[in-house]
Amino acid sequence: MKVVILDDAANVAKYGAGIFLDQLAKKPDSVFGLATGSTPLSLYRELIDSNHRGEVSFAGVKTFNLDEYMDLAPEHPQSYRHFMNREFFDHIDINPDNTRVPPGDAANPLVACREYEAAIRDAGGIDIQLLGIGRNGHIGFNEPTSCLSSRTRVKTLTRETIEDNARFFREGEFQPQLSITMGIGTIMEARLVVLLATGRSKAKAIRAMVEGPVSAWCPASALQMHPATVVIVDEDAASELTDPAFFKHIEAQNQALLARLQGQA
Ligand SMILES: N[C@@H]1[C@@H](O)[C@H](O)[C@@H](COP(=O)(O)O)O[C@@H]1O
Numbered sequence: 001m002k003v004v005i006l007d008d009a010a011n012v013a014k015y016g017a018g019i020f021l022d023q024l025a026k027k028p029d030s031v032f033g034l035a036t037g038s039t040p041l042s043l044y045r046e047l048i049d050s051n052h053r054g055e056v057s058f059a060g061v062k063t064f065n066l067d068e069y070m071d072l073a074p075e076h077p078q079s080y081r082h083f084m085n086r087e088f089f090d091h092i093d094i095n096p097d098n099t100r101v102p103p104g105d106a107a108n109p110l111v112a113c114r115e116y117e118a119a120i121r122d123a124g125g126i127d128i129q130l131l132g133i134g135r136n137g138h139i140g141f142n143e144p145t146s147c148l149s150s151r152t153r154v155k156t157l158t159r160e161t162i163e164d165n166a167r168f169f170r171e172g173e174f175q176p177q178l179s180i181t182m183g184i185g186t187i188m189e190a191r192l193v194v195l196l197a198t199g200r201s202k203a204k205a206i207r208a209m210v211e212g213p214v215s216a217w218c219p220a221s222a223l224q225m226h227p228a229t230v231v232i233v234d235e236d237a238a239s240e241l242t243d244p245a246f247f248k249h250i251e252a253q254n255q256a257l258l259a260r261l262q263g264q265a
Contacts, residue, residue, distance in 0.1 A: 003238075003250075004231065005235065007234065007235060008234050009042060011234070012042075013196075016040075016130070017043045019128065019192070019230065021056055023127060023128055028061075030060075032064075032127065033066060034065050035066050047092065048092055061094055062123050063094070064120055065081075065084060065099075065100065066131070066140035067080060067102060067140040067181035069104050069178075074103075081101040102116050104176075104180060109180055114152075117186065128192045128193075128194055129190035133195060133206070133209065134205065135160060135164060136160050136161070137208050137220045138161065139184070139195070139220045140182050141155045142155065142184050142219040143155060143161065144219060146183075147184070149184065149188075150185055151182075153181070154180055157178065191228065192229075192230070193228065195229065195230070197231070197233045199234070206231070206241065207242075208221060209231070
């Protein structure tokens, strides 16, 4: 697990976007796993700007979103499908048919989950999976106690997650208690995982993920077993790590090595 600590949220977004842009330069028909939540919004804006400047195209890209609320139609303003269209897909040159979000309104969610897994496989697997993290260490909607080898399935949301996300729903409005989410096993098969976290509210979860035992109590801790995960955090989200200076030192060494290798190329 590589941990990159940057000054602020804007730099977190830029660094994360850079990874996606490099991947697109290497493989224009990349498969991206995408996330919702407030954290990735600035990264999406970076990618949109880059697309508008003509530096990059999403015409060949396929995407799979991590999760969706159950019992919300795609047109519902709080559905993750609606969020992705509004915040990202509607602003780039991606083919909408190549964007997938788990169908929260599927007649048979169990079949829908199996089909989602099959679609990821048929696309050749995910090149980069973008993640945020919940305060309780969830990734996607894999709440604490999730099986660490789980596949796409229906998950019940914890009270904490429901409360965290209540701000998006109007008073008295129906708020889903269930979700469809990629499993932790599904996420672990992505070739590269990029997890972003900003703000002090995420500091405990980041510490548990990076330093804690690998445990279903902190689902994100499973990423310690992933061969290529980059965790990009701001100072606040890094504030509970035992030795943030060491991660900064490693990153400085990595950058120096990179510059040396580029000099030789
Ligand atoms: N299912 C999503 C997660 O994928 C996301 O990482 C988390 C954190 O959201 P935020 O980035 O708004 O803190 O919220 C939701 O529960």
